[in-house]
Amino acid sequence: MGQNPSTPPAWGIELSKLWVQSSMPFPIKPIEIAYEVSKVRFDDKIAAIKGHNATGIDGMLTKSSKANEWFILYDETVQSKGRINFTIAHEFGHYLLHRDKESNFECSQSKILGYGNQQFIQIEKEANIFASYLLMPIDDFRSQINGNQFTLELLSHCADRYDVSLTACVLKWIQFTEETAIVVLSRDEHILWSYPSNSAKKQNIFFKKGTPLPQQVLSRIANIYETNTTFRYEPGVWHPNLDSIESLIISDKYETELFVIRFPNANLKDFEEESTFDTFDLMSWNK
Numbered sequence: 001m002g003q004n005p006s007t008p009p010a011w012g013i014e015l016s017k018l019w020v021q022s023s024m025p026f027p028i029k030p031i032e033i034a035y036e037v038s039k040v041r042f043d044d045k046i047a048a049i050k051g052h053n054a055t056g057i058d059g060m061l062t063k064s065s066k067a068n069e070w071f072i073l074y075d076e077t078v079q080s081k082g083r084i085n086f087t088i089a090h091e092f093g094h095y096l097l098h099r100d101k102e103s104n105f106e107c108s109q110s111k112i113l114g115y116g117n118q119q120f121i122q123i124e125k126e127a128n129i130f131a132s133y134l135l136m137p138i139d140d141f142r143s144q145i146n147g148n149q150f151t152l153e154l155l156s157h158c159a160d161r162y163d164v165s166l167t168a169c170v171l172k173w174i175q176f177t178e179e180t181a182i183v184v185l186s187r188d189e190h191i192l193w194s195y196p197s198n199s200a201k202k203q204n205i206f207f208k209k210g211t212p213l214p215q216q217v218l219s220r221i222a223n224i225y226e227t228n229t230t231f232r233y234e235p236g237v238w239h240p241n242l243d244s245i246e247s248l249i250i251s252d253k254y255e256t257e258l259f260v261i262r263f264p265n266a267n268l269k270d271f272e273e274e275s276t277f278d279t280f281d282l283m284s285w286n287k
């Protein structure tokens with residue numbers, strides 16, 4: 001047995017490679033990988049992965065009180081299948097990365113989402129990063145996008161391929177797209193967080209937490225409130241000088257909206273390269 005990886009991305013990349021190199025088809029199934037890897041590599045294997053009845057808890061990783069083994073439990077009543085897949089990968093991430101720190105992890109949606117003023121917990125972030133790298137290998141994701149521009153259909157195709165939520169896919173896409181774009185999560189008409197693509201970041205396109213949504217967007221939402229819609233705006237709405245194309249991805253019971261906003265006329269020539277950062281610092285996965 002070689003040395004095991006020590007970081008969330010390294011674990012995710014190694015295990016997704018094992019899956020792909022075994023000629024297994026997409027989607028990658030975290031249940032199968034969790035059983036196999038925990039059994040082969042560790043003394044304290046994962047003994048069972050199954051549904052539970054505890055409402056409000058999306059996923060749990062818990063150590064058996066009797067034997068040196070672990071259980072992953074997930075809320076099987078969640079309607080989105082992709083959300084369950086991501087939750088299982090997230091709990092498996094806790095197993096690989098954090099089980100020496102605690103013997104019981106309970107991951108509710110609000111904990112994972114980090115809504116409101118609740119601070120993101122570092123280990124939740126790491127489990128999400130692992131899950132994203134495991135389920136959506138970047139090379140494969142790029143080949144699916146294949147240089148095409150963002151469309152809801154394209155991202156929906158990826159969500160199906162990887163059996164993850166559309167939100168998870170969008171947050172992966174924004175990290176590597178060459179388009180000038182930003183992902184915005186809002187609640188109660190104000191921005192909770194925004195995440196720019198690399199080229200958007202170079203142009204200082206970013207919205208601070210608490211920024212009100214543009215008035216035109218609020219008016220439009222009040223009249224036509226549907227997800228999976230796309231609107232084009234003149235300059236002065238999402239950006240003072242740039243046209244924007246806005247796709248409303250999600251709106252849900254938490255009264256949040258997730259937008260992808262693209263700036264097709266942005267000109268990158270005058271901007272300096274800046275360091276990149278990681279979307280998973282911010283992300284809201286379990287949709």
Ligand SMILES: [Zn+2]
Pocket residue numbers: 090091094105106107123124127
């Ligand atoms: Zn967690």
